[in-house]
Amino acid sequence: MIQIQDLSFTYKGEKKPALQEINLSVPEGGFLGIIGPAGAGKTTLARVLTGMIPHHYPGNFYGSARVKGLDTVDTSINDLSRLVGMVFQDVESQIISPMVEDELLYGLENFGVSREEIPARIEEALQSVGISELRERSIASLSGGQRQKVAIASIIALKPRILVLDEPTGELDPRSSRQVFSLLKVLNEEQGITIVLIEQKIMLLCEFTKQLAVLSEGRIVRQGETREVLARAEELQELGVNCPRVTTLSRILSARTGEEQPVCINTEEAEAMIRRLIP
Ligand SMILES: Nc1ncnc2c1ncn2[C@@H]1O[C@H](COP(=O)(O)OP(=O)(O)OP(=O)(O)O)[C@@H](O)[C@H]1O
Ligand SMILES: [Mg+2]
Incomplete structure (x- = not known):
């Protein structure tokens, strides 16, 4: 792709x-x-x-x-x-309309989506991001997080x-x-x-x-x-990328137990590893 x-x-x-x-x-x-x-x-x-x-x-x-x-x-x-739809890092530069609904409408009209189809596309996109209730609000009245969701919804609406x-x-x-x-x-x-x-x-x-x-x-x-990328945690840290704590934990336990532990990438896996080590 x-x-x-x-x-x-x-x-x-x-x-x-x-x-x-x-x-x-x-x-x-x-x-x-x-x-x-x-x-x-x-x-x-x-x-x-x-x-x-x-x-x-x-x-x-x-x-x-x-x-x-x-x-x-x-x-x-x-x-x-x-x-390709893109959600910008700088959300403020992406949003151009004063109202939430218009922001979504603008993109859909630009793409030539039919009049009949537009309302459903707007509703579906807002709903998928969980902000249906913001449809008639002005952008100025929204928090930073809400604006970010509007930006995402306006791109998703374009499918x-x-x-x-x-x-x-x-x-x-x-x-x-x-x-x-x-x-x-x-x-x-x-x-x-x-x-x-x-x-x-x-x-x-x-x-x-x-x-x-x-x-x-x-x-x-x-x-x-x-998982493979995270397995090389030390190298990542040197590059300035923090590793998840569960990954660090498997590394520490590998060193302490003298036995290679599997790389954990979530808390469930970390818990299973600890239970195995502490009967
Ligand atoms: N429009 C631009 N004109 C000239 N140089 C730029 C421009 N945008 C970015 N750069 C430079 O290109 C390099 C990469 O920048 P970029 O913004 O892609 O990094 P980034 O990984 O997205 O950083 P951040 O985590 O801060 O968002 C940097 O040295 C930056 O100064
Ligand atoms: Mg950047």
Whole structure:
């Protein structure tokens, strides 16, 4: 579904490439988490997937990025936007309407969705994010978390086949963050939407994603099955990526017991490991 080959990109006027020799592929129906320290190039990679790079951000672009077989350089932003929906890191810059309903309406009208279909699409999208009651509210009256949900709903309403989210839970409390992740899981599993999720909340990433890629200084330094990537916790820590405590626990217990313990990625697995060790 997504294929990036030997991609390097340097923003115009910059010396240092923001991305270097990126190779990445995400199958149809994949759920990829991307993590990495500030300035690693995560947002830049998201812009590549939506075609904003190179169409809106000029610079030196080498290699290729394809979504559903389309080369992002040769495909118009308009065509790409029907395939790839993106929720921006900076929600404020994404929302353009003063009212919640209008924000969703705007995208649907732009996409030429029929008048008859629009109300149901709006209701369905708001409901899936759990904010039906906000439909008639003004954006100005909403909290940061609510705005983030509006931004997500307005993209979901467009039914993209690929959804790219750039730190979508940054403004959300733990409960709402989990709600968003659960929603993404449903979209992924029930509608087969391919998801690329940039996120700092490692515990949620390991619970929900199938694959994980770690970005550092513009390069992908680790990628693979989420569990395999987390198994190399020490290397991640050196890169400035915190590991979940349950993963650290399996590492400590491996050292203490002198016997290799399985890598745990959630509390249930950690509990099972401890019960095995303490009869
Ligand atoms: N529009 C731009 N013009 C020039 N340089 C940019 C632009 N956007 C980002 N950069 C630079 O590209 C590099 C990667 O930035 P990017 O925003 O992709 O990182 P990030 O991993 O998303 O960081 P954060 O965790 O802070 O969101 C940084 O050195 C940044 O300064
Ligand atoms: Mg970013």
